Amino acid sequence: MIMDNRLETNPVSYVTGAVVFTVLICFLAKIPVIADEVKNGISAKSTCTFRIDTDIYSDPKKAPIKHTLTLFTESVYYDFEDGDSGRVTVIDPGRSRIILLDRRRQVKSEVMTEEILRTIDNARVQADAKLSTVTLKDFQKSSNGETVAVVSNDSIEYRSTLYAPTVPDMASQYAEFANWSARLNSVYAPMPPYLRLDLNELIASRDMLPKELTRTSRKGIRQSQLICRLRVNDRLSEDDRSRIARVGAMMAEFSTVPIKDYWNEPVVIQASAAESRKD
Numbered sequence: 001m002i003m004d005n006r007l008e009t010n011p012v013s014y015v016t017g018a019v020v021f022t023v024l025i026c027f028l029a030k031i032p033v034i035a036d037e038v039k040n041g042i043s044a045k046s047t048c049t050f051r052i053d054t055d056i057y058s059d060p061k062k063a064p065i066k067h068t069l070t071l072f073t074e075s076v077y078y079d080f081e082d083g084d085s086g087r088v089t090v091i092d093p094g095r096s097r098i099i100l101l102d103r104r105r106q107v108k109s110e111v112m113t114e115e116i117l118r119t120i121d122n123a124r125v126q127a128d129a130k131l132s133t134v135t136l137k138d139f140q141k142s143s144n145g146e147t148v149a150v151v152s153n154d155s156i157e158y159r160s161t162l163y164a165p166t167v168p169d170m171a172s173q174y175a176e177f178a179n180w181s182a183r184l185n186s187v188y189a190p191m192p193p194y195l196r197l198d199l200n201e202l203i204a205s206r207d208m209l210p211k212e213l214t215r216t217s218r219k220g221i222r223q224s225q226l227i228c229r230l231r232v233n234d235r236l237s238e239d240d241r242s243r244i245a246r247v248g249a250m251m252a253e254f255s256t257v258p259i260k261d262y263w264n265e266p267v268v269i270q271a272s273a274a275e276s277r278k279d
Contacts, residue, residue, distance in 0.1 A: 048169040077177040108254040109262035162208040175204035
């Protein structure tokens with residue numbers, strides 16, 4: 001699931017993802033090793049496979065404004081926007097790359113993870129201190145006893161209810177996916193990733209998964225929210241595996257465009273290799 005920052009700027013992780021997620025009051029005395037690996041983008045190969053469906057709401061009383069399906073297999077993460085017609089993001093930390101596929105335009109682009117990290121590091125130097133200063137980073141209990149992770153600064157608050165997954169490795173895989181999603185969104189939307197990365201680190205420190213995640217943005221007296229509700233299945237279906245196979249075909253057949261043209265429509269779509277062979 002990508003809580004795409006462009007959802008808010010357009011207006012409301014539009015993630016890939018839309019619904020695109022510090023004075024420290026409380027911090028854990030000791031962060032487990034896996035949290036350090038997640039924070040620094042270090043990928044440990046995993047045999048864990050599962051899926052997460054995410055519905056994103058701007059108003060919890062109305063229908064979701066966006067749906068994503070994320071498939072996790074062998075430390076590669078496939079994020080599908082809006083069913084079988086939207087964009088696909090393939091996050092492959094083991095190969096240090098993120099591949100972007102636009103099924104409607106039949107184009108693809110690729111960005112290296114090192115380039116994303118370098119861009120974020122350069123931006124951090126120039127960032128407004130208010131956007132990178134955490135005023136709260138803690139665990140709380142909800143009224144019904146659920147564990148809640150809370151991270152906030154002067155303008156944004158993330159609040160996520162948590163639960164323990166059936167397979168502990170699912171937590172580290174989700175955290176790595178969420179980190180790269182936040183970093184990718186921050187490069188192509190004007191929303192620094194630092195607070196969302198802090199939230200991911202906090203969640204990973206407990207080896208848990210988010211069940212519902214709310215981002216509240218404040219600007220003066222105005223306030224807006226994005227709410228993500230996640231449904232986890234600890235196995236992939238045959239349809240899921242077929243989706244992954246089709247992504248492989250798209251990567252071979254779609255025309256390659258520069259990353260700036262991928263995000264900025266329209267682009268001139270050149271004939272794919274498969275189409276060229278038909279002529």
